[in-house]
Amino acid sequence: IVIRSLLKKRLVPLQAGRMCYSSVPTTKLFIDGKFVDSKTSQWLDVHNPATNEVIARVPKATQEEMLAAVDSCSRSYHSWSETSILTRQQIFLRYQQIIKANIKELARSITVEQGKTLADAEGDVFRGLQVVEHTCSITSLMLGETLPSITTDMDIYTYRLPIGVCAGIAPFNFPAMIPLWMFPMAMVCGNTYLMKPSERVPACTMLLAKMLQDAGVPDGTLNIIHGQHHAVNFICDHPAIKAISFVGSNQAGEYIYERASKYGKRVQSNMGAKNHGVVMPDANKENTLNQLVGAAFGAAGQRCMALSTAILVGEARSWLPELVERAKALRVNAGDQAGADLGPLISPQAKERVNRLIQSGVDEGAKLLLDGRNLKVPGYEKGNFVGPTIISNVKPQMKCYTEEIFGPVLIVLEADSLDDAISLVNSNPFGNGTAIFTTNGATARKYTHEVDVGQVGVNVPIPVPLPMFSFTGSQASFRGDTNFYGKQGIQFYTQIKTVISQWKAEDATVKTPAVSMPTMG
Numbered sequence: 001i002v003i004r005s006l007l008k009k010r011l012v013p014l015q016a017g018r019m020c021y022s023s024v025p026t027t028k029l030f031i032d033g034k035f036v037d038s039k040t041s042q043w044l045d046v047h048n049p050a051t052n053e054v055i056a057r058v059p060k061a062t063q064e065e066m067l068a069a070v071d072s073c074s075r076s077y078h079s080w081s082e083t084s085i086l087t088r089q090q091i092f093l094r095y096q097q098i099i100k101a102n103i104k105e106l107a108r109s110i111t112v113e114q115g116k117t118l119a120d121a122e123g124d125v126f127r128g129l130q131v132v133e134h135t136c137s138i139t140s141l142m143l144g145e146t147l148p149s150i151t152t153d154m155d156i157y158t159y160r161l162p163i164g165v166c167a168g169i170a171p172f173n174f175p176a177m178i179p180l181w182m183f184p185m186a187m188v189c190g191n192t193y194l195m196k197p198s199e200r201v202p203a204c205t206m207l208l209a210k211m212l213q214d215a216g217v218p219d220g221t222l223n224i225i226h227g228q229h230h231a232v233n234f235i236c237d238h239p240a241i242k243a244i245s246f247v248g249s250n251q252a253g254e255y256i257y258e259r260a261s262k263y264g265k266r267v268q269s270n271m272g273a274k275n276h277g278v279v280m281p282d283a284n285k286e287n288t289l290n291q292l293v294g295a296a297f298g299a300a301g302q303r304c305m306a307l308s309t310a311i312l313v314g315e316a317r318s319w320l321p322e323l324v325e326r327a328k329a330l331r332v333n334a335g336d337q338a339g340a341d342l343g344p345l346i347s348p349q350a351k352e353r354v355n356r357l358i359q360s361g362v363d364e365g366a367k368l369l370l371d372g373r374n375l376k377v378p379g380y381e382k383g384n385f386v387g388p389t390i391i392s393n394v395k396p397q398m399k400c401y402t403e404e405i406f407g408p409v410l411i412v413l414e415a416d417s418l419d420d421a422i423s424l425v426n427s428n429p430f431g432n433g434t435a436i437f438t439t440n441g442a443t444a445r446k447y448t449h450e451v452d453v454g455q456v457g458v459n460v461p462i463p464v465p466l467p468m469f470s471f472t473g474s475q476a477s478f479r480g481d482t483n484f485y486g487k488q489g490i491q492f493y494t495q496i497k498t499v500i501s502q503w504k505a506e507d508a509t510v511k512t513p514a515v516s517m518p519t520m521g
């Protein structure tokens, strides 16, 4: 019901620029506390990936609309940043309750636009909800520091303060979790926020905005614009925006990092990945094979922490046939169908790209052990489905290894020893996530210490940190110096003011000017 209230059937221009009556609902902008229709002439189609039907149209916001959104953020900043921290905390306490009560509705909106299964979509919301829950500890998270009596009658202390208008640019693959990494953290610190969701999955962010409004956030503290490159450039360039959080591909992330940094903005940019799962021969076989298959093919491989590359060490090579059997048993279907293990890819272009990368592996001499291309899902023949695919005998120079596939494809390399596996992982430019499967503590310790990757799992296939920690992707998977959420997220969204004060008794008044550099000694 809420989705329908945020989308409205109306007259929209087709992409060719012609006006046409359409029954397809359009997504609104959220400006100054109101869900408003865009006046743009440029619209993008949003598809259901299981059917490729157009289910909504999303506007490319006009320059005027984007300016209105930033102005609204700027106008509300003064009062919001001065609002007591206890009031902000209360709003986010209500917000987490509202999200919790509406997980299923949020999940449905994700499945219809993004394609993932309903259970996986609930996980998407839940991981974002955990960040919102963490924001409710803001009264501790924003504490400054004090050091009394640094010299006679003199104390030093710091305040942690918001920085102004912040902005977020989100990808398609986690329509709830990633926006929830962004605006709640920033806003609870006293910043106002301009959000640009992925143009491919806007509905969930709109629902989250409505819920934040229902939680009592003042008008103008959160604004939402839609669009693609033009909206992104606008965010990078507008002088009122002080910090940008980006999650998405390397192509966009590196561009945004450079363009926005040039204007002195803070930027945190989480990007692509190639995550290796190292399988030692002493690992618990049952556990490892199930975890590998779940982490490679869950969400159709469209997770930045998907375990897309297995390195089988020594005797673990012989486990390949069983790996294939388990992958074969997964059920591919529309995400809202009971029993579906994985849904479709986001678009026909994504499917075509994944199929091309599979073929490139074959052409370069790898072995296709399980081929998910040409899969037909009865009743969903037009969907972007690719079934679980396993390619073995992969070598590091092959294209299917050097590129992020972002589909349900597990590529398999082999190594003779742990050292060889570590050196393979460390030669890869990405550093998002990795996992080792072993029953030997010393092996696990050596791996966690020597591997140059930001997030490491030991018998944990998808080691996404909880929000009291931070998401610590590294190397080519990250640009910036403070990560998303946790203590680093608070650091990103705040600045420090240091105060040194001296209160002397009257008889200790300074009698002569001190012209040398004060040493405070």
Ligand code: NAD
Pocket (backbone or CB within 6 Å): 169, 170, 171, 172, 173, 174, 196, 197, 198, 199, 227, 228, 229, 232, 247, 248, 249, 250, 251, 252, 253, 255, 270, 271, 272, 273, 303, 304, 404, 406, 432, 471, 473, 477
């Ligand atoms: P994407 O880069 O195509 O889109 C992300 C955002 O950037 C969107 O809002 C889009 O409008 C905008 N954008 C796209 N191309 C742009 C360009 N050339 N210039 C300026 N803006 C542009 O990413 P996606 O396909 O939506 O998401 C998938 C990617 O995101 C994968 O590479 C995945 O690994 C990565 N990802 C990383 C993390 C992480 O935390 N490291 C998490 C999720 C996804």
